[in-house]
Amino acid sequence: MARSVDAAELAAVAPLTAQGSRRWRGLVLPAAAVALWWFTSTLDLVNSALLVSPVQVLDTAWEMISTGRLWRALSASLARELTGFFIGTASGLVLGALLGLWPRFNRMVGPSFNTFKQISLFAWIPLISVWFGLGDVAKVVFLSLAALVPVVVNTAGGIRGTPANLLEVARVYGYTRWQTVTQVVLPSAIPSIFTGVYLALIYSWLATIGAEYLLVSGRGVGNLLIEGSEHFQMDLVIFGMVAIGVVGWLMNASARVLERHIFKGRTI
Protein backbone atom coordinates (compact mmCIF):
# COMPACT_ATOMS: atom_id res chain seq x y z
CA MET A 1 0.00 0.00 0.00
CA ALA A 2 2.61 2.47 1.07
CA ARG A 3 4.56 1.86 -2.05
CA SER A 4 1.65 2.79 -4.28
CA VAL A 5 1.47 6.24 -2.73
CA ASP A 6 5.11 6.98 -3.42
CA ALA A 7 4.97 5.45 -6.86
CA ALA A 8 1.92 7.52 -7.72
CA GLU A 9 3.80 10.58 -6.63
CA LEU A 10 6.67 9.69 -8.90
CA ALA A 11 4.27 9.26 -11.79
CA ALA A 12 2.94 12.69 -11.00
CA VAL A 13 6.43 14.10 -11.30
CA ALA A 14 7.12 12.53 -14.68
CA PRO A 15 5.92 14.32 -17.81
CA LEU A 16 2.78 12.91 -19.36
CA THR A 17 3.13 14.03 -22.93
CA ALA A 18 5.80 15.65 -25.05
CA GLN A 19 4.63 17.03 -28.35
CA GLY A 20 7.51 18.20 -30.45
CA SER A 21 6.32 20.82 -32.88
CA ARG A 22 3.60 22.33 -30.70
CA ARG A 23 5.71 23.04 -27.69
CA TRP A 24 5.41 26.80 -28.18
CA ARG A 25 1.86 26.56 -26.88
CA GLY A 26 3.17 25.89 -23.41
CA LEU A 27 4.89 29.26 -23.45
CA VAL A 28 1.71 31.25 -24.15
CA LEU A 29 0.43 31.25 -20.58
CA PRO A 30 3.71 32.23 -18.87
CA ALA A 31 4.33 34.93 -21.47
CA ALA A 32 0.83 36.34 -20.97
CA ALA A 33 1.28 36.27 -17.19
CA VAL A 34 4.61 38.10 -17.36
CA ALA A 35 3.15 40.66 -19.77
CA LEU A 36 0.20 41.28 -17.47
CA TRP A 37 2.52 41.58 -14.49
CA TRP A 38 4.76 44.02 -16.30
CA PHE A 39 1.82 46.12 -17.46
CA THR A 40 0.21 46.44 -14.05
CA SER A 41 3.53 47.32 -12.45
CA THR A 42 4.44 50.02 -15.00
CA LEU A 43 0.97 51.55 -15.20
CA ASP A 44 0.78 51.87 -11.41
CA LEU A 45 -2.75 50.49 -11.42
CA VAL A 46 -2.23 48.93 -8.06
CA ASN A 47 -0.46 51.06 -5.58
CA SER A 48 1.46 48.66 -3.45
CA ALA A 49 5.08 48.22 -2.50
CA LEU A 50 4.58 44.49 -2.99
CA LEU A 51 3.93 44.77 -6.71
CA VAL A 52 7.50 44.89 -7.91
CA SER A 53 8.21 44.99 -11.62
CA PRO A 54 9.76 42.07 -13.46
CA VAL A 55 12.73 44.32 -14.22
CA GLN A 56 13.35 44.80 -10.55
CA VAL A 57 13.27 41.05 -9.98
CA LEU A 58 15.80 40.63 -12.76
CA ASP A 59 17.97 43.32 -11.17
CA THR A 60 17.86 41.52 -7.87
CA ALA A 61 18.62 38.25 -9.60
CA TRP A 62 21.64 39.78 -11.30
CA GLU A 63 22.84 41.32 -8.07
CA MET A 64 22.52 38.02 -6.18
CA ILE A 65 24.37 36.16 -8.90
CA SER A 66 27.13 38.70 -9.52
CA THR A 67 27.92 39.27 -5.85
CA GLY A 68 28.05 35.54 -5.25
CA ARG A 69 25.35 35.58 -2.57
CA LEU A 70 23.25 33.12 -4.51
CA TRP A 71 26.20 30.81 -4.91
CA ARG A 72 27.07 30.94 -1.21
CA ALA A 73 23.48 30.26 -0.21
CA LEU A 74 23.07 27.45 -2.72
CA SER A 75 26.31 25.74 -1.82
CA ALA A 76 25.47 25.87 1.89
CA SER A 77 22.04 24.36 1.21
CA LEU A 78 23.27 21.74 -1.23
CA ALA A 79 26.16 20.63 0.99
CA ARG A 80 23.71 19.90 3.79
CA GLU A 81 21.23 18.33 1.44
CA LEU A 82 23.75 15.92 -0.05
CA THR A 83 25.18 14.95 3.34
CA GLY A 84 21.73 14.11 4.63
CA PHE A 85 20.83 12.42 1.38
CA PHE A 86 23.85 10.10 1.49
CA ILE A 87 23.47 9.16 5.14
CA GLY A 88 19.73 8.63 4.76
CA THR A 89 20.04 6.65 1.54
CA ALA A 90 22.81 4.41 2.84
CA SER A 91 20.95 3.52 6.01
CA GLY A 92 17.70 3.26 4.08
CA LEU A 93 19.21 0.69 1.72
CA VAL A 94 20.39 -1.43 4.64
CA LEU A 95 17.07 -1.19 6.50
CA GLY A 96 15.04 -1.78 3.34
CA ALA A 97 17.11 -4.82 2.38
CA LEU A 98 16.71 -6.28 5.86
CA LEU A 99 12.94 -5.69 5.75
CA GLY A 100 12.69 -7.21 2.29
CA LEU A 101 14.94 -10.23 2.72
CA TRP A 102 14.38 -11.24 6.31
CA PRO A 103 10.75 -12.12 7.03
CA ARG A 104 11.16 -12.26 10.78
CA PHE A 105 12.82 -8.84 10.87
CA ASN A 106 10.00 -7.54 8.71
CA ARG A 107 7.35 -8.87 11.08
CA MET A 108 9.11 -7.32 14.04
CA VAL A 109 10.18 -3.96 12.65
CA GLY A 110 7.86 -3.41 9.67
CA PRO A 111 4.74 -2.32 11.59
CA SER A 112 6.74 0.07 13.77
CA PHE A 113 8.34 1.58 10.71
CA ASN A 114 4.99 2.02 8.98
CA THR A 115 3.58 3.78 12.01
CA PHE A 116 6.66 5.97 12.25
CA LYS A 117 6.41 7.14 8.67
CA GLN A 118 2.79 8.18 9.14
CA ILE A 119 3.89 11.02 11.39
CA SER A 120 4.54 14.12 9.38
CA LEU A 121 8.28 14.50 9.14
CA PHE A 122 8.17 18.16 10.02
CA ALA A 123 6.53 17.40 13.32
CA TRP A 124 9.86 15.91 14.40
CA ILE A 125 11.72 19.19 13.98
CA PRO A 126 10.97 20.62 17.43
CA LEU A 127 12.13 17.41 19.06
CA ILE A 128 15.22 17.22 16.87
CA SER A 129 16.03 20.81 17.72
CA VAL A 130 15.96 19.97 21.42
CA TRP A 131 18.08 16.86 21.03
CA PHE A 132 20.59 18.10 18.47
CA GLY A 133 20.50 21.89 18.75
CA LEU A 134 19.81 24.32 15.94
CA GLY A 135 23.01 23.83 13.98
CA ASP A 136 24.04 21.72 11.06
CA VAL A 137 23.89 18.43 12.99
CA ALA A 138 20.17 18.82 13.61
CA LYS A 139 19.58 19.70 9.96
CA VAL A 140 21.52 16.72 8.69
CA VAL A 141 19.66 14.39 11.07
CA PHE A 142 16.37 15.74 9.78
CA LEU A 143 17.42 15.46 6.12
CA SER A 144 18.63 11.91 6.65
CA LEU A 145 15.24 10.98 8.06
CA ALA A 146 13.55 12.59 5.06
CA ALA A 147 15.73 10.60 2.65
CA LEU A 148 15.50 7.37 4.63
CA VAL A 149 11.75 6.79 4.37
CA PRO A 150 11.28 6.52 0.58
CA VAL A 151 14.45 4.43 0.20
CA VAL A 152 13.29 1.90 2.80
CA VAL A 153 9.78 1.69 1.37
CA ASN A 154 10.89 1.19 -2.22
CA THR A 155 13.83 -1.11 -1.47
CA ALA A 156 11.70 -3.45 0.63
CA GLY A 157 8.85 -3.23 -1.88
CA GLY A 158 11.13 -3.97 -4.82
CA ILE A 159 12.67 -6.98 -3.12
CA ARG A 160 9.29 -8.37 -2.13
CA GLY A 161 8.03 -7.75 -5.66
CA THR A 162 10.44 -10.23 -7.23
CA PRO A 163 8.30 -12.30 -9.60
CA ALA A 164 7.53 -15.71 -8.15
CA ASN A 165 8.35 -17.50 -11.39
CA LEU A 166 11.89 -16.10 -11.36
CA LEU A 167 12.33 -17.38 -7.83
CA GLU A 168 11.04 -20.73 -8.92
CA VAL A 169 13.56 -20.90 -11.76
CA ALA A 170 16.31 -20.13 -9.26
CA ARG A 171 15.05 -22.93 -7.04
CA VAL A 172 14.91 -25.37 -9.94
CA TYR A 173 18.52 -24.56 -10.78
CA GLY A 174 19.45 -25.20 -7.18
CA TYR A 175 20.74 -21.68 -6.47
CA THR A 176 22.01 -21.07 -2.99
CA ARG A 177 20.33 -18.36 -0.98
CA TRP A 178 23.23 -15.99 -1.70
CA GLN A 179 23.03 -16.66 -5.43
CA THR A 180 19.27 -16.15 -5.42
CA VAL A 181 19.63 -12.80 -3.72
CA THR A 182 22.49 -11.46 -5.84
CA GLN A 183 21.43 -12.86 -9.20
CA VAL A 184 17.64 -12.88 -9.07
CA VAL A 185 16.22 -10.69 -6.32
CA LEU A 186 18.53 -7.67 -6.53
CA PRO A 187 18.45 -7.28 -10.34
CA SER A 188 14.68 -7.42 -10.33
CA ALA A 189 14.47 -4.95 -7.44
CA ILE A 190 16.86 -2.37 -8.86
CA PRO A 191 14.32 -0.20 -10.73
CA SER A 192 12.26 0.12 -7.58
CA ILE A 193 15.36 0.87 -5.51
CA PHE A 194 16.30 3.56 -8.01
CA THR A 195 12.82 5.05 -7.59
CA GLY A 196 13.41 5.19 -3.85
CA VAL A 197 16.77 6.93 -4.22
CA TYR A 198 15.29 9.38 -6.70
CA LEU A 199 12.44 10.21 -4.32
CA ALA A 200 14.98 10.56 -1.51
CA LEU A 201 16.85 13.19 -3.49
CA ILE A 202 13.67 15.20 -4.01
CA TYR A 203 12.40 14.74 -0.45
CA SER A 204 15.68 15.79 1.06
CA TRP A 205 15.65 18.95 -1.08
CA LEU A 206 12.17 19.83 0.19
CA ALA A 207 13.33 19.04 3.70
CA THR A 208 16.37 21.29 3.24
CA ILE A 209 14.10 24.26 2.65
CA GLY A 210 11.95 23.21 5.60
CA ALA A 211 14.94 22.84 7.88
CA GLU A 212 16.18 26.30 6.98
CA TYR A 213 12.78 27.65 7.88
CA LEU A 214 12.25 25.90 11.15
CA LEU A 215 15.81 25.54 12.42
CA VAL A 216 16.75 29.12 11.74
CA SER A 217 20.48 29.44 11.83
CA GLY A 218 23.01 29.53 9.10
CA ARG A 219 22.64 30.66 5.55
CA GLY A 220 20.95 28.88 2.72
CA VAL A 221 18.42 29.45 0.02
CA GLY A 222 15.59 29.16 2.53
CA ASN A 223 17.16 31.94 4.57
CA LEU A 224 17.11 34.20 1.52
CA LEU A 225 13.35 33.69 1.37
CA ILE A 226 12.88 34.40 5.05
CA GLU A 227 14.98 37.54 4.78
CA GLY A 228 12.96 38.73 1.81
CA SER A 229 9.73 38.07 3.62
CA GLU A 230 10.85 39.85 6.79
CA HIS A 231 11.96 42.95 4.92
CA PHE A 232 8.97 42.99 2.57
CA GLN A 233 11.28 42.51 -0.39
CA MET A 234 9.01 40.82 -2.87
CA ASP A 235 11.75 40.77 -5.53
CA LEU A 236 14.01 38.73 -3.25
CA VAL A 237 11.14 36.36 -2.40
CA ILE A 238 10.26 35.76 -6.04
CA PHE A 239 13.90 35.22 -6.93
CA GLY A 240 14.32 32.74 -4.06
CA MET A 241 11.24 30.80 -5.15
CA VAL A 242 12.50 30.56 -8.70
CA ALA A 243 15.95 29.45 -7.52
CA ILE A 244 14.45 26.70 -5.35
CA GLY A 245 12.19 25.60 -8.20
CA VAL A 246 15.07 25.47 -10.67
CA VAL A 247 17.25 23.38 -8.36
CA GLY A 248 14.35 20.97 -7.78
CA TRP A 249 13.72 20.77 -11.50
CA LEU A 250 17.40 20.09 -12.22
CA MET A 251 17.38 17.23 -9.72
CA ASN A 252 14.25 15.78 -11.28
CA ALA A 253 15.58 16.09 -14.79
CA SER A 254 19.01 14.63 -14.07
CA ALA A 255 17.54 11.67 -12.17
CA ARG A 256 15.21 10.99 -15.09
CA VAL A 257 18.03 11.16 -17.64
CA LEU A 258 20.11 8.84 -15.48
CA GLU A 259 17.18 6.45 -15.13
CA ARG A 260 16.62 6.31 -18.86
CA HIS A 261 20.33 5.77 -19.42
CA ILE A 262 20.63 2.95 -16.88
CA PHE A 263 17.45 1.10 -17.79
CA LYS A 264 17.77 1.57 -21.52
CA GLY A 265 16.53 -1.56 -23.23
CA ARG A 266 15.19 -3.05 -20.04
CA THR A 267 11.54 -3.82 -19.75
CA ILE A 268 10.48 -2.80 -16.31
Added chain:
Amino acid sequence: MTQTATTLPGPAPEHTSAATTGHVGPAWHKLGRWLEPLWLPLAVLALWTVGAAQGWISAQVLPPPAFVLDTLRELADSGDLWLHVQASLQRVLVGFAAGSLIGLALGTSMGLSRNVEAYVLPSFNALVQIPVLAWLPFVLLLVGIGEPLKYILIAKAALVPVALNTLQGFRQAPANLREVGQVYGYTRRQQVLEIVLPTAVPTLFTGLRLGFTKAWLSLVVVELVASSEGLGYLIVYGRQLFQLDLVMAAVIVVGAIGFAFDRLLDLAERRFIGARSASLQGGA
Protein backbone atom coordinates in the same frame (compact mmCIF):
# COMPACT_ATOMS: atom_id res chain seq x y z
CA MET B 1 0.24 -6.22 -4.08
CA THR B 2 3.15 -5.83 -6.44
CA GLN B 3 3.10 -9.53 -7.23
CA THR B 4 1.58 -9.36 -10.67
CA ALA B 5 3.72 -11.89 -12.48
CA THR B 6 2.59 -15.04 -10.71
CA THR B 7 1.90 -17.10 -13.78
CA LEU B 8 3.29 -20.49 -12.90
CA PRO B 9 0.95 -22.82 -11.04
CA GLY B 10 2.16 -25.03 -8.26
CA PRO B 11 3.62 -24.35 -4.83
CA ALA B 12 5.54 -21.15 -4.32
CA PRO B 13 9.17 -21.35 -3.22
CA GLU B 14 9.56 -21.89 0.47
CA HIS B 15 11.17 -18.68 1.61
CA THR B 16 8.63 -16.43 -0.07
CA SER B 17 5.66 -18.37 1.23
CA ALA B 18 7.11 -18.04 4.70
CA ALA B 19 7.51 -14.35 4.09
CA THR B 20 3.99 -13.60 3.02
CA THR B 21 1.64 -15.98 4.77
CA GLY B 22 1.69 -16.80 8.45
CA HIS B 23 1.22 -20.55 8.56
CA VAL B 24 -0.93 -22.61 10.83
CA GLY B 25 0.62 -23.92 14.00
CA PRO B 26 -0.07 -24.42 17.65
CA ALA B 27 -1.98 -21.68 19.38
CA TRP B 28 1.05 -20.36 21.28
CA HIS B 29 2.93 -20.16 18.04
CA LYS B 30 0.18 -18.05 16.55
CA LEU B 31 0.23 -15.83 19.61
CA GLY B 32 3.97 -15.40 19.18
CA ARG B 33 3.45 -14.31 15.61
CA TRP B 34 0.83 -11.87 16.69
CA LEU B 35 3.09 -10.41 19.37
CA GLU B 36 6.13 -10.09 17.11
CA PRO B 37 5.35 -6.56 15.83
CA LEU B 38 4.91 -5.38 19.42
CA TRP B 39 8.37 -6.32 20.65
CA LEU B 40 10.20 -3.36 19.24
CA PRO B 41 7.80 -0.63 20.45
CA LEU B 42 7.53 -2.32 23.83
CA ALA B 43 11.31 -2.58 24.15
CA VAL B 44 11.72 1.10 23.26
CA LEU B 45 8.97 2.05 25.67
CA ALA B 46 10.54 -0.03 28.43
CA LEU B 47 13.97 1.46 27.82
CA TRP B 48 12.45 4.92 27.80
CA THR B 49 10.56 4.33 31.07
CA VAL B 50 13.53 2.76 32.83
CA GLY B 51 15.87 5.41 31.47
CA ALA B 52 13.65 8.19 32.74
CA ALA B 53 13.12 6.51 36.12
CA GLN B 54 16.85 5.92 36.60
CA GLY B 55 17.66 9.46 35.56
CA TRP B 56 19.90 8.47 32.63
CA ILE B 57 18.33 11.22 30.61
CA SER B 58 17.02 14.45 32.04
CA ALA B 59 13.24 14.78 31.92
CA GLN B 60 13.79 18.12 30.22
CA VAL B 61 15.29 16.43 27.21
CA LEU B 62 13.13 13.32 27.19
CA PRO B 63 10.10 13.37 29.47
CA PRO B 64 8.97 9.95 30.76
CA PRO B 65 6.06 8.30 28.89
CA ALA B 66 3.71 8.61 31.86
CA PHE B 67 4.30 12.33 31.93
CA VAL B 68 3.45 12.61 28.22
CA LEU B 69 0.26 10.65 28.77
CA ASP B 70 -0.68 12.87 31.71
CA THR B 71 -0.19 15.94 29.57
CA LEU B 72 -2.30 14.43 26.85
CA ARG B 73 -5.09 13.66 29.30
CA GLU B 74 -4.87 17.13 30.79
CA LEU B 75 -5.11 18.67 27.34
CA ALA B 76 -8.15 16.58 26.53
CA ASP B 77 -9.85 17.28 29.87
CA SER B 78 -9.35 21.03 29.73
CA GLY B 79 -10.79 21.16 26.22
CA ASP B 80 -7.72 22.90 24.82
CA LEU B 81 -6.94 19.90 22.68
CA TRP B 82 -10.32 20.01 20.95
CA LEU B 83 -9.95 23.71 20.17
CA HIS B 84 -6.64 23.06 18.45
CA VAL B 85 -7.86 19.91 16.70
CA GLN B 86 -10.90 21.78 15.50
CA ALA B 87 -8.83 24.66 14.15
CA SER B 88 -6.52 22.25 12.33
CA LEU B 89 -9.34 20.12 10.94
CA GLN B 90 -11.21 23.14 9.67
CA ARG B 91 -8.12 24.38 7.87
CA VAL B 92 -7.32 21.06 6.32
CA LEU B 93 -10.91 20.40 5.23
CA VAL B 94 -11.46 23.83 3.69
CA GLY B 95 -8.08 23.75 1.97
CA PHE B 96 -8.52 20.21 0.77
CA ALA B 97 -12.04 20.83 -0.54
CA ALA B 98 -10.98 23.93 -2.45
CA GLY B 99 -7.77 22.39 -3.73
CA SER B 100 -9.31 19.12 -4.86
CA LEU B 101 -12.22 20.88 -6.61
CA ILE B 102 -9.84 23.10 -8.54
CA GLY B 103 -7.58 20.13 -9.16
CA LEU B 104 -10.48 18.04 -10.48
CA ALA B 105 -11.59 20.85 -12.76
CA LEU B 106 -8.08 21.47 -14.01
CA GLY B 107 -7.32 17.78 -14.48
CA THR B 108 -10.63 17.14 -16.23
CA SER B 109 -10.24 20.01 -18.66
CA MET B 110 -6.67 18.96 -19.44
CA GLY B 111 -7.75 15.34 -19.70
CA LEU B 112 -10.58 16.02 -22.12
CA SER B 113 -8.81 18.51 -24.34
CA ARG B 114 -5.32 18.09 -25.73
CA ASN B 115 -5.37 21.81 -26.51
CA VAL B 116 -5.92 22.84 -22.92
CA GLU B 117 -3.22 20.39 -21.90
CA ALA B 118 -0.74 21.83 -24.39
CA TYR B 119 -1.33 25.37 -23.13
CA VAL B 120 -1.61 24.73 -19.41
CA LEU B 121 0.43 21.68 -18.45
CA PRO B 122 3.94 23.11 -18.97
CA SER B 123 3.19 26.11 -16.75
CA PHE B 124 1.54 23.82 -14.24
CA ASN B 125 4.57 21.52 -14.18
CA ALA B 126 6.87 24.49 -13.69
CA LEU B 127 4.84 25.81 -10.75
CA VAL B 128 4.73 22.34 -9.21
CA GLN B 129 8.52 22.37 -8.90
CA ILE B 130 8.23 25.04 -6.22
CA PRO B 131 7.42 23.42 -2.86
CA VAL B 132 4.76 24.70 -0.47
CA LEU B 133 7.39 26.10 1.87
CA ALA B 134 8.81 28.26 -0.89
CA TRP B 135 5.34 29.59 -1.70
CA LEU B 136 4.81 30.50 1.92
CA PRO B 137 6.70 33.82 2.06
CA PHE B 138 5.19 34.86 -1.26
CA VAL B 139 1.62 34.22 -0.19
CA LEU B 140 2.40 35.61 3.25
CA LEU B 141 3.37 38.95 1.74
CA LEU B 142 0.27 38.95 -0.47
CA VAL B 143 -2.49 37.99 1.95
CA GLY B 144 -0.96 38.37 5.41
CA ILE B 145 -0.74 35.79 8.16
CA GLY B 146 -4.48 35.07 8.61
CA GLU B 147 -6.55 32.06 7.72
CA PRO B 148 -6.49 32.64 3.92
CA LEU B 149 -2.72 31.96 3.98
CA LYS B 150 -3.34 28.46 5.39
CA TYR B 151 -6.26 27.76 3.07
CA ILE B 152 -4.27 28.77 -0.01
CA LEU B 153 -1.19 26.75 0.85
CA ILE B 154 -3.13 23.63 1.85
CA ALA B 155 -5.27 23.95 -1.26
CA LYS B 156 -2.13 24.22 -3.39
CA ALA B 157 -0.69 21.10 -1.78
CA ALA B 158 -3.88 19.10 -2.41
CA LEU B 159 -4.40 20.49 -5.90
CA VAL B 160 -1.23 19.11 -7.45
CA PRO B 161 -1.71 15.35 -7.00
CA VAL B 162 -5.45 15.61 -7.65
CA ALA B 163 -4.96 17.44 -10.95
CA LEU B 164 -2.15 15.19 -12.18
CA ASN B 165 -3.92 11.96 -11.27
CA THR B 166 -7.15 13.18 -12.82
CA LEU B 167 -5.33 13.97 -16.03
CA GLN B 168 -3.66 10.59 -16.00
CA GLY B 169 -6.94 8.85 -15.21
CA PHE B 170 -8.62 10.38 -18.21
CA ARG B 171 -5.78 9.29 -20.44
CA GLN B 172 -5.72 5.64 -19.51
CA ALA B 173 -8.93 4.29 -21.06
CA PRO B 174 -7.86 1.08 -22.85
CA ALA B 175 -7.76 1.37 -26.62
CA ASN B 176 -9.95 -1.67 -27.16
CA LEU B 177 -12.74 -0.21 -25.01
CA ARG B 178 -12.60 2.99 -27.01
CA GLU B 179 -12.77 0.95 -30.19
CA VAL B 180 -15.88 -0.81 -28.92
CA GLY B 181 -17.37 2.61 -28.33
CA GLN B 182 -16.56 3.63 -31.88
CA VAL B 183 -18.09 0.44 -33.27
CA TYR B 184 -21.29 1.14 -31.37
CA GLY B 185 -21.30 4.67 -32.78
CA TYR B 186 -21.00 6.39 -29.40
CA THR B 187 -21.09 10.16 -29.41
CA ARG B 188 -18.21 11.96 -27.74
CA ARG B 189 -20.38 12.56 -24.69
CA GLN B 190 -21.20 8.86 -24.44
CA GLN B 191 -17.54 7.95 -24.90
CA VAL B 192 -16.58 10.16 -21.99
CA LEU B 193 -19.42 9.22 -19.67
CA GLU B 194 -19.45 5.49 -20.27
CA ILE B 195 -15.87 4.58 -21.14
CA VAL B 196 -13.37 7.22 -20.08
CA LEU B 197 -14.91 8.17 -16.74
CA PRO B 198 -15.39 4.65 -15.33
CA THR B 199 -11.79 3.69 -16.13
CA ALA B 200 -10.57 6.96 -14.62
CA VAL B 201 -12.28 6.53 -11.27
CA PRO B 202 -9.61 4.46 -9.45
CA THR B 203 -6.87 6.89 -10.45
CA LEU B 204 -9.07 9.83 -9.45
CA PHE B 205 -9.45 8.26 -6.04
CA THR B 206 -5.72 7.75 -5.70
CA GLY B 207 -5.29 11.43 -6.50
CA LEU B 208 -7.79 12.48 -3.86
CA ARG B 209 -6.17 10.28 -1.25
CA LEU B 210 -2.71 11.54 -2.10
CA GLY B 211 -4.10 15.07 -2.06
CA PHE B 212 -5.39 14.60 1.45
CA THR B 213 -2.08 13.20 2.65
CA LYS B 214 -0.29 16.21 1.18
CA ALA B 215 -2.85 18.59 2.66
CA TRP B 216 -2.34 17.14 6.14
CA LEU B 217 1.44 17.32 5.79
CA SER B 218 1.37 20.94 4.71
CA LEU B 219 -1.10 21.81 7.44
CA VAL B 220 1.49 20.78 10.01
CA VAL B 221 4.22 22.70 8.21
CA VAL B 222 2.14 25.84 7.81
CA GLU B 223 1.04 25.75 11.42
CA LEU B 224 4.61 25.24 12.57
CA VAL B 225 5.73 28.34 10.72
CA ALA B 226 2.82 30.72 10.96
CA SER B 227 -0.18 30.29 13.24
CA SER B 228 -1.49 31.01 16.70
CA GLU B 229 -3.71 27.95 17.14
CA GLY B 230 -3.89 24.43 15.86
CA LEU B 231 -1.86 21.29 16.43
CA GLY B 232 1.27 22.58 14.71
CA TYR B 233 1.13 25.68 16.89
CA LEU B 234 0.82 23.47 19.95
CA ILE B 235 4.09 21.79 18.96
CA VAL B 236 5.89 25.09 18.49
CA TYR B 237 4.44 26.47 21.71
CA GLY B 238 5.60 23.45 23.67
CA ARG B 239 9.04 23.79 22.15
CA GLN B 240 9.27 27.45 23.06
CA LEU B 241 8.37 26.73 26.68
CA PHE B 242 10.74 23.75 26.58
CA GLN B 243 7.83 21.49 27.56
CA LEU B 244 8.71 18.42 25.55
CA ASP B 245 5.80 16.49 27.05
CA LEU B 246 3.47 18.95 25.33
CA VAL B 247 5.44 18.63 22.07
CA MET B 248 5.25 14.86 22.17
CA ALA B 249 1.56 14.81 23.08
CA ALA B 250 0.83 17.05 20.10
CA VAL B 251 2.99 14.92 17.80
CA ILE B 252 1.07 11.83 18.92
CA VAL B 253 -2.24 13.52 18.15
CA VAL B 254 -1.00 14.67 14.73
CA GLY B 255 0.20 11.15 13.94
CA ALA B 256 -3.01 9.54 15.18
CA ILE B 257 -5.27 11.81 13.11
CA GLY B 258 -3.12 11.40 10.02
CA PHE B 259 -3.12 7.63 10.50
CA ALA B 260 -6.90 7.52 11.02
CA PHE B 261 -7.57 9.52 7.86
CA ASP B 262 -5.17 7.40 5.87
CA ARG B 263 -6.89 4.17 7.00
CA LEU B 264 -10.31 5.68 6.32
CA LEU B 265 -9.43 6.76 2.80
CA ASP B 266 -7.72 3.44 2.16
CA LEU B 267 -10.86 1.60 3.23
CA ALA B 268 -13.10 3.86 1.15
CA GLU B 269 -10.82 3.44 -1.84
CA ARG B 270 -10.83 -0.34 -1.62
CA ARG B 271 -14.60 -0.51 -1.09
CA PHE B 272 -15.32 1.91 -3.85
CA ILE B 273 -12.95 0.45 -6.40
CA GLY B 274 -13.92 -3.09 -5.45
CA ALA B 275 -17.58 -2.30 -6.10
CA ARG B 276 -16.57 -0.45 -9.22
CA SER B 277 -14.58 -3.23 -10.85
CA ALA B 278 -17.24 -5.77 -9.87
CA SER B 279 -19.93 -3.71 -11.57
CA LEU B 280 -17.70 -3.21 -14.59
CA GLN B 281 -17.24 -6.93 -14.90
CA GLY B 282 -20.95 -7.49 -14.35
CA GLY B 283 -21.74 -4.97 -17.06
CA ALA B 284 -19.32 -6.51 -19.53
